[in-house]
Amino acid sequence: MLWTLLFRPLIEFYQPEADAVSLVVEKQDEAWPMKPDGNGNWTTRLRLPFRQLHGRAYHFEVRRAGRTYAVADPLAPRTERGAHGIGSRFSDLSYRWQTRRFKAPALCDLVIYEAHLPALSRHESAAVHEAGHRGTYAGARAPAVLAHLKRLQVAVEFLPLHASDGLLGQDWGYFSTSFHAMRDGYAHDKCEVNREVMAVVDAMHHRGIPVILDVVFNHGGELWVKAWGKDVVYRKHANGDFCHGSGCGPTIRSEHPRIRELIIQTLLHLVRDYRFDGFRFDLGALHDKETMLAVDRRLPAHLYLIAEPWALGGTQWGKADMHGAFAGTRWAVWNDDFREAGKTFVSGRGSHLDRDRLMRAIMGSHVDDGGWACRPQQSINYLSSHDGRTLADFLDGDKRRVFLGMLLVMTSQGVPMLGEGSELMHSKHGHDNSYDRPDLNRIDWRNGDAHADLVEAVAGLIALRKQAPHFRYTRRLAQRQHDNGRWDIDWIYPTGYPHHDNVNAIGYIIKPPRESSVWRWRWPKLVVLLNGSTVGANFRLPQGEWKIIVDGDGLRVDADGIAGVPPARTDYHVHGGTGVVLAPA
Incomplete structure (x- = not known):
């Protein structure tokens, strides 16, 4: 872990079973020996000015049981894959913020816009004219992109930006190699990847746009495994086999005290240095309850906390815990009950059961109405996301039904979320799993002209929701019972x-x-x-x-x-x- 104190960086590395640890820095003839603190950590403070370390490669030399290992820093601010695997580099995390004090709105006033950052500027219609800026952090700051998001008055929820080198042909980035470093594949200048991410958040804050980051702590983590081994990082069944609840490799062992602390420290780093306004936990139900509760306790109170309450297997909690273990927390979850009932309704294929389910969802999915929530803001209401078909594809290009879907989302109790490009009739040509298809994920901004009426209507609908408190209850709604009593x-x-x-x-x-x-x-x-x-x-x-x-x-x-x-x-x-x-x- 890197701390900048009086320009003399303190390096800390957790290695409880090591006999000795040294720090090896590029362009330095000698390694710096590190001292144990008695709690499994090894530390050293460098004498070099911090500016001289920026961009230099470094690693830890670990001696254990008579053998010596070279280990990359799992908490490095920047990583780079080379011929011998992933390496760690120092990075200057200082940045001159244009917006010094950004205050994000309350969760009940939020409209979330899920977006894949490079998809915002890959298409030539994004009007990104600078060489090499399309599909990058710099491209996401293109005037046309920012103006559109500001017009909608949304909060942007970015798909993962963690370091990822495109394993399995990924475009979305759901297989992180490091959780502390940012993905340099989206950077115009890889040496400045950290500042480029900060510039995106800064530009959006300057326009009143909160920024939420999708984090993937349930699988992956190559640098964690190389530093501490699979037995520490990954969860096991009682028979000793590794758990596979994500469909993307072994499940990370969030209940291990060290792993839990790493998750929390990583989130604090993302808030402190990058100023993200909240986090969405991918397959959050794979994390143990105590970790989820600890995240709520220890992260600043203004942050949004959102999770997927499901996984392919091995879940540790579910939506029912929203009126149980998580009732007193700020956790909100994606509402698949709303999604499924809403999609059958807007496509005209619903039943009496579907309509009853939709009515519960419209009221906020409260547990006393047959749902699971104890307040509406625990429910993230949506019909489309990066997973599955776009709303336009699902509804066969019927623009009015697409608007009906967004009208349903915006007038329901809870927190509305729109899939990227829904207001532009974005199509993936029926593809329902475009994790490796950048050509399908990219946004064609020409659709803003072709469907100007829809864009204008959606912007007006969002403004109406923000204006009318009728759709932003923070408590259970009372249904009218005949002609007696108070009702909502x-x-x-x-x-x-x-x-x-x-x-x-x-x-x-x-x-x-x-x-x-x-x-x-x-x-x-x-x-x-x-x-x-x-x-x-x-x-x-x-x-x-x-x-x-x-x-x-x-x-x-x-x-x-x-x-x-x-x-x-x-x-x-x-x-x-x-x-x-x-x-x-």
Whole structure:
């Protein structure tokens, strides 16, 4: 581990079974002997000025049981693969930040935009004209890219940026070789990879865009294994066989005290030096509960913590723990219940069971409503991500249904997430696992012109969500029970229910969380009507006049009412594959 104290770097290396450890630095004739601290760590402080170390290769020389080994630093700030494997290099982590104090919004106010960093600028339409900048950290700072993200008012969640050398032909980077270093394959100048990552975060913060990083601590970790061995790093079954819960090699043993501490120290490093605003744990259910709880306890309180609550096998917890072990934490999880029910609904293939499941998800998947959450913000609601088909591909290029899907996500309780390029009708030509297809993953920004109406509507929809507290509850919603008692949401079924029901259509009336607020006077109620079927659906409206503020058929959003559309009274007809939001006229 590298610390910069008074410009005299302190080097620390955990090697409890070593007889002796020395530090070998490029361009130095002699190795520096390291001293044990009694806790398994070996340390030394260099006499060289820090600026002279930047970029130099180094490794540890470990003597154990009569043999000598050369070991790369598993916590090196920069790594590089050479003829003899992965090596470690010193790196200056100083950076002149343009945005010194960035305050990310509360989780309930967030709209997440999952993105693969190089895909943002690989296509020529990204207007990245500098030589060698396409598909790089520098390309992600292209004016056109930043302007689009700022217009959407989203928080960007990047797929992994950890050091990875493309094993198995990867494009996404889900097989990390080092968790402390950043991937230099995305750098324009590999010697400056750290500062290039910082520049991306800085540029986004300057435009009000929070940055979340996808971290993959469940498998991989080549440098950890070389430093401490498989028996320390990887989990085993009772019979001694290694666990394989990720489908990408042995599962990392997060419950080992040293591994748990390394995970936490790596996250603190990413916050301190790179200023990420939160983390999404890939296959988070493979980590033991105590590690997840320790991450919540020890990381700064302003950070977002998100996890996938599943794995291929060997899970240590699940969504039910969100109202159990994790109830008092800030952990949120991807909601596959929302995803599956939502996809069948917007494609018009749902059943009564699917609609019931969707209604629970719309209300935040609360455990008392048949779900698993104890508050809406524990649920990350989405229909598409890097895994699986894009929303446009899943819906066969039907733009209005794509907007219906995003309308469903934005008007549901919880935290909405959009897959990269959904608002651009991004297509992977039906491919559902593009981990090794950079040609399919890249974003064609020309679609912003071809589908300008959709982009404008999605931007307006996000702005409406941020404006209206009706969709950002932080507690369980009370459903209307007949005409008695206080209520937050009242369901509206299409005409014909229950005997001639359209199971792919549903609507509801929703109040703001606090009726004493200003919204009691402007929008005391909103009406959301969603129709995923292939035929139109009629809904009975509450008494009064209602103006249309979201028109899914015309792809228009206006909080003051859609121009030229008269107020609705009594009934409203929603075309198949569309949805609307109405407010008091």
